Amino acid sequence: MVLLALLLTAATGAFAAPPIRLHPENPRWFEWRGKAVALITSAEHYGAVLNRDFDFRRYLETLEREGMNYTRVFAGSYVEPAGAFGITRNTLAPASGRFLAPWERSDQPGYAGGGNKFDLDRFSSDYLARLRDFLAEAGRRGIVVELTLFCSTYGDAQWALHPFNPTNHVQGLTVPSWKSLNTLPAAAPAVLAHQLALTRHLVRELNAFDNLIYEIQNEPWADQHAMGDFINPYLTDRHSFPNAVEVTTAESVAWQRVIARAIADEEARLPHRHLIAQNVANFRLALNEGDLVPEASIVNFHYAYPEAVHWNRGLQRVIGYDETGFAGNQDATYRRQAWNFVLSGGGLFNSLDYSFAVGREDGTDIANQAPGGGSPTLRRQLKILSEFLHSFDLATLQPDPLLVQRAPGAVVRALSHPGRAHALYVEGRGPTTLTLKLSKGRWVAEWISVTDGSVLKQEIMVSRGRGVELTGPDCSDGVAVRLLPR
Numbered sequence: 001m002v003l004l005a006l007l008l009t010a011a012t013g014a015f016a017a018p019p020i021r022l023h024p025e026n027p028r029w030f031e032w033r034g035k036a037v038a039l040i041t042s043a044e045h046y047g048a049v050l051n052r053d054f055d056f057r058r059y060l061e062t063l064e065r066e067g068m069n070y071t072r073v074f075a076g077s078y079v080e081p082a083g084a085f086g087i088t089r090n091t092l093a094p095a096s097g098r099f100l101a102p103w104e105r106s107d108q109p110g111y112a113g114g115g116n117k118f119d120l121d122r123f124s125s126d127y128l129a130r131l132r133d134f135l136a137e138a139g140r141r142g143i144v145v146e147l148t149l150f151c152s153t154y155g156d157a158q159w160a161l162h163p164f165n166p167t168n169h170v171q172g173l174t175v176p177s178w179k180s181l182n183t184l185p186a187a188a189p190a191v192l193a194h195q196l197a198l199t200r201h202l203v204r205e206l207n208a209f210d211n212l213i214y215e216i217q218n219e220p221w222a223d224q225h226a227m228g229d230f231i232n233p234y235l236t237d238r239h240s241f242p243n244a245v246e247v248t249t250a251e252s253v254a255w256q257r258v259i260a261r262a263i264a265d266e267e268a269r270l271p272h273r274h275l276i277a278q279n280v281a282n283f284r285l286a287l288n289e290g291d292l293v294p295e296a297s298i299v300n301f302h303y304a305y306p307e308a309v310h311w312n313r314g315l316q317r318v319i320g321y322d323e324t325g326f327a328g329n330q331d332a333t334y335r336r337q338a339w340n341f342v343l344s345g346g347g348l349f350n351s352l353d354y355s356f357a358v359g360r361e362d363g364t365d366i367a368n369q370a371p372g373g374g375s376p377t378l379r380r381q382l383k384i385l386s387e388f389l390h391s392f393d394l395a396t397l398q399p400d401p402l403l404v405q406r407a408p409g410a411v412v413r414a415l416s417h418p419g420r421a422h423a424l425y426v427e428g429r430g431p432t433t434l435t436l437k438l439s440k441g442r443w444v445a446e447w448i449s450v451t452d453g454s455v456l457k458q459e460i461m462v463s464r465g466r467g468v469e470l471t472g473p474d475c476s477d478g479v480a481v482r483l484l485p486r
Contacts, residue, residue: 017210019274020144022297026395027316029347032144033210036394039070039144039320039348040338040386042379044356046148047091049127049134050076051358052098054091056134058361064141066363066376067383071138071145072322072350074218076101076127077198078151079113079161085326088369089357100127101163102198106170113161118169120194123201132206139211146277146322146350147206148215149199149259152222153178164191179223183251184258192255196262203266207274214263215277215322216256216293219302221248248280253291260295277320286311298348304337306344306413313399318347325352325372332477334373335381336427339450339478342385343413343425345399351378384453388480392421405467406435410475422483425450428475436470438463442486447472447479460486 020032030037043063048056048071063071079101080093087093094100096114104122111117138145153159159178166172173190180187182195206212260276267273277298280287284307287299292315300320301308309319321341327333334351342349353374357365366375392415400416403424410428419439426432440463447457456473472479 019210019212019272021273021275022318023395026398027297028313028318028345028398029394030144030318031395037069038342038346038386038389038394039350040342040382040389041068041070041349042334042351042353042374042382043068043071045087045091045352045354046072046074047079047094048073049131050074050079050100051091051094052100052130053095053358055358055361057137059356059363060134060137060141060143062356062362063143066379067386068379069143069386070348070350071143072215073134073145073147074151075131075147075149075198075202077149077163077195078153078158078218079163081157081161084157086369086371087354089354089360089365090370091357095358099161100124100130102127102202103163103169108170111168112165113168118163120163120169120171120173123198128205131202135206135209135212139209144211144213145209146213146215147202148218149202150182150195150216151218152220153181154222164188164194180251181223182217182220182255183224183249184254185251186255192258195259199259199262200266203263203274204270207267207270207272210272213275213277213298215279215298215300216259216296217252218279220252220256220279221281224249224252248291253293257293260293264295277322279322281308284308284311287315289315300348304341304346306340306346309341309344309346309399313345319345320348320350321346322348322350323352324350325354325370325374327372329366329370329373331373331375331378331381334378335385335450336478338382338385339425339480340411340413340427342389343415343423345415349382351382353378381451384448384450385480387453388448388482389423391482392423393417396420397423403436403438404434405437407432410434420485422481424481424483425478426472426475426481427478430474430476431472432475432479433469433471434481435467436463436483437466438468438483439485440465443468444484444486445470446482448482450478450480 023029023031103118105116106119175188186192278296279300284305298318300322302323304321354368354370355363355374396417397415400414403414410432413425415423
């Protein structure tokens with residue numbers, strides 16, 4: 001086994017360190033390369049590997065330079081048509097003939113997206129080489145990759161390009177309905193066999209990488225609720241759905257368990273074990289263990305509210321927010337989402353960044369027509385969040401609902417190492433006065449701008465173990481507060 005690990009490492013350029021894992025002392029966060037980390041990014045729309053025209057090296061260089069430590073990519077079992085979801089220059093919609101899937105092309109013409117049909121019995125060496133190069137480059141730059149193995153299909157336009165569509169491969173598999181493609185009992189048993197074969201193939205070939213997380217499926221609730229026409233989650237009347245816009249069905253969870261077991265079973269014979277993420281709902285949902293795949297260590301929400309963290313704090317898993325980006329192009333929208341979620345205890349945040357496009361892999365395509373935003377400015381502001389959070393002994397921080405006793409006109413999120421350190425995020429109307437329950441002693445309070453990282457105000461307080469008032473600057477745009485004993 002040791003020899004195998006060394007051979008894999010040499011062949012792939014991967015690191016020999018153990019893969020990223022939940023922090024053993026505080027599973028709300030990750031541990032990677034000996035440090036407690038939260039994963040925070042504003043990243044491209046998942047096509048960095050499958051789109052041959054996308055210069056992923058320039059992209060990863062940009063993420064590293066701008067302080068992002070995470071990106072999410074799709075494995076190529078799903079691809080989008082041009083213009084899908086209102087995205088003009090969509091990295092997940094390659095030009096004709098430029099889609100690089102995990103399977104080899106056959107000698108038969110006729111793939112709907114250009115080029116020959118796929119041979120689902122043969123894996124593509126070109127695809128695997130590009131995926132490995134991507135992971136190796138990301139690892140060298142301190143970036144963790146969430147590899148999403150499968151995705152809902154959403155509509156007929158996507159199904160027309162899908163590798164499992166019988167018209168797009170030479171096997172001619174029988175698929176009664178794409179809406180039940182990722183469910184059990186399997187609507188198409190032959191498709192399930194190919195899904196499992198792909199899963200095991202990737203798990204074997206990528207075992208050496210320490211910067212890899214597997215996500216089972218993107219938005220598994222979508223097809224089961226007939227979302228042929230995409231529902232913008234920000235425009236949906238959420239009051240009609242007390243927990244979430246869509247809830248994953250039992251048939252979907254059963255299928256996800258089969259995929260997760262295949263990952264775990266394959267890795268049982270390999271040197272390393274990788275984290276598995278399960279995407280559960282839009283917005284928020286109070287979960288129990290029966291809703292989850294046992295092998296899943298990360299619970300991912302989309303378009304999440306802080307309640308997604310609060311309601312699930314007992315799960316002993318990382319709670320992630322691995323997609324936002326359908327709420328217009330204002331940086332402040334996504335900056336606020338990030339601060340509110342992460343300072344509630346969420347360990348992972350990803351904003352879809354449409355400023356990354358083919359030919360603009362440096363993230364400067366701010367004129368891209370899309371339902372969301374993304375810009376160098378947003379990434380600078382998310383870097384401030386990351387640096388603020390990692391300035392603490394992160395493994396010791398837990399959500400602290402008792403720290404703030406009063407905060408008139410403001411919403412406050414707080415993480416604490418009681419008696420040692422407190423991290424707060426405050427949104428209010430103008431200057432805000434907080435009443436805090438601090439341990440006895442002298443404390444230094446710094447109010448920090450979330451837009452440029454500057455210290456707006458600093459003061460020393462004395463606590464006698466009762467409520468201490470702390471008045472800060474204008475919090476209309478949100479302000480961070482660092483509290484440390486002096």
